[in-house]
Amino acid sequence: MREEMRTFGYLCPKCGKPVMAARSIFALEASNAEVACSCGETALRAIFDGERYQIYVPCGICGETHMAVCEPERVLRGATALGCAKTKQFCCFIGPEGTVEKNLRELSILAEKEKRQEDEGREAFLDNVIMYEVLSELKDIAARPGGVTCTCGSSRYGMEIRRSSVDLVCRDCGAKLRIPAATDRDLDDLCCHLKLVIPGK
Numbered sequence: 001m002r003e004e005m006r007t008f009g010y011l012c013p014k015c016g017k018p019v020m021a022a023r024s025i026f027a028l029e030a031s032n033a034e035v036a037c038s039c040g041e042t043a044l045r046a047i048f049d050g051e052r053y054q055i056y057v058p059c060g061i062c063g064e065t066h067m068a069v070c071e072p073e074r075v076l077r078g079a080t081a082l083g084c085a086k087t088k089q090f091c092c093f094i095g096p097e098g099t100v101e102k103n104l105r106e107l108s109i110l111a112e113k114e115k116r117q118e119d120e121g122r123e124a125f126l127d128n129v130i131m132y133e134v135l136s137e138l139k140d141i142a143a144r145p146g147g148v149t150c151t152c153g154s155s156r157y158g159m160e161i162r163r164s165s166v167d168l169v170c171r172d173c174g175a176k177l178r179i180p181a182a183t184d185r186d187l188d189d190l191c192c193h194l195k196l197v198i199p200g201k
């Protein structure tokens with residue numbers, strides 16, 4: 001008879017790789033088990049005290065290590081998932097290889113997507129300090145009477161904030177004035193304007 005195996009899977013919080021390995025039920029009942037990532041930085045540990053398993057999972061979602069206490073039934077039969085204490089998302093899967101592989105792949109795609117969004121969020125502006133200064137200068141100019149006007153006669157406008165510039169858009173004729181917000185020079189240029197005029201129709 002082939003020995004019955006259980007697969008453990010988690011997402012390495014250090015290198016981001018999905019980590020998967022199988023252990024025989026015989027081995028899991030006899031001693032502690034460890035499943036380590038190939039980067040050598042993290043490892044999942046299952047410690048059996050004769051009654052219950054304490055499972056330590058390096059969490060690929062929040063980066064911490066979570067501990068779950070599981071009945072042997074849960075670890076050795078069926079399929080189960082352990083959740084991240086912080087985000088409530090599943091961060092560890094135990095069960096038949098196919099099930100673990102499928103869930104782990106989904107988790108890895110999700111984590112990648114979240115990371116990408118984080119990166120994009122962080123780099124929303126070419127230079128955060130300059131953008132902040134430009135926006136506060138624009139606020140000062142706009143606060144002056146007739147600070148922002150359009151040559152069409154309107155003084156109603158909207159603001160579109162981009163990565164390295166701010167567009168002032170006339171609400172009446174749709175004309176645009178682009179204020180660059182990427183360098184110190186841009187900031188200096190803006191500061192010499194008491195008023196801004198959108199070149200309208």
Ligand SMILES: [Zn+2]
Nearest residue numbers: 012015037039
């Ligand atoms: Zn790793």
Ligand SMILES: [Zn+2]
Nearest residue numbers: 059062084085
């Ligand atoms: Zn977590």
Ligand SMILES: [Zn+2]
Nearest residue numbers: 150152170200
């Ligand atoms: Zn206008």
